[in-house]
Amino acid sequence: MEVRARAPGKIILAGEHAVVHGSAAVAASIDLYTYVSLRFPTPADNDERLSLQLKDVSLEFSWPVARIKEAFPNLENPIPPSSCSLETLKLIASLVDEQNIPESNIGLAAGVTAFLWLFTSIHGCKPAKAVVNSELPLGSGLGSSAAFCVALSAAILALSDSVTMDFSHRGWQVFGENQLELVNKWAFEGEKIIHGKPSGIDNTVSTYGNMIKFKSGDLTRLKTNMPLKMLITNTKVGRNTKALVASVSERTLRHPTAMASVFTAVDSISNEVAAIIQSPVPDDLAITEKEEKLAELMEMNQGLLQCMGVSHASIETVLRTTLKYKLSTKLTGAGGGGCVLTLLPTLLSGTVVDKVVADLETCGFQCLLAGIGGNGVEFSYSGIPDIGANGGNFS
């Protein structure tokens, strides 16, 4: 039997980075997903390995289970969601090093480490094969790391005693509230391995979907009927969230008072964005007014992200290009390159959108329009034994 899980990427409408320092932020899921399939071999497979296939980078890693047992002599499982200790990180690093990850893909080591921590914490040293593929660009600000951790946690938990399997349900199914919480907690532990100091907003929006406000670990699910259209421009400039988050923390240490004011300003912007998004939309005029306010808040947030030092020449080029069409733009995610959001007002003609996209593509950028605010993590079983509804636990 195999389980497949999928978890969405996200855009941050307001508050990235500042959210790591306690400000509010607003994020929405997008309809681009990371998929993980996981299966335990049958005795006939005679496979005593734990394998991870990363299709997006055409790499596969595997470890004999005996080698993992040797590296983790004191492994206890299953354990409740907890951080990987420095000592265990070192043990996992030795397993990852053995795989000779190509230098050009070295950022993957953190993701592979997160996989080993999540899998062994929940299942111990068991042979299994996980296959990952994604519709998201990796390392571009659309939350691929969180979608990876959420989809992995979901697939790993869906084949554990923590989830009662419902075989009567074919196709994608959603977790119950307690299980979602567990998936989110484990995914956060994975994000810690990849990001160093994540706020938790990315894994939370990927787990719960839709639109959320997030502050100091507290989730508020936003209800909105405002149509929101964003053009996502990928500058294709590579960057690394962990390094950017660390650079903002270093600037905060150097200028604590000034940065505290920046974070307070971002907090107000995020709260205002959340209020606008949630307020009723009686007519087109009201939508236009709201869009104008949102556009201004996005510009203000971008200015503050520049203050934090996370903009980039490529992002500034997108800003200048869209400004020619009086459109407002801000970076999304960690910045330093990656993806940029441009608000497309409801009354903006398709011809103008086409022209903006053509201009941006001439600069070598890639534009995409993603659906905003869809489902969070989902899972489905395949190769189900024919025993009817709710066959109980398998592990």
Ligand SMILES: Nc1ncnc2c1ncn2[C@@H]1O[C@H](COP(=O)(O)OP(=O)(O)O)[C@@H](O)[C@H]1O
């Ligand atoms: N589909 C995937 N396959 C392999 N690793 C992934 C995948 N998605 C995410 N990752 C991991 O997440 C890292 C990128 O995370 P990050 O720098 O936070 O960028 P973002 O989350 O904005 O895409 C990658 O270097 C890798 O370790």
Ligand SMILES: C[C@@](O)(CCOP(=O)(O)O)CC(=O)O
């Ligand atoms: C910069 C930050 O606010 C968002 C990072 O998003 P991404 O990994 O760039 O998609 C960090 C965080 O909140 O954990």
Ligand SMILES: [Mg+2]
């Ligand atoms: Mg990330």
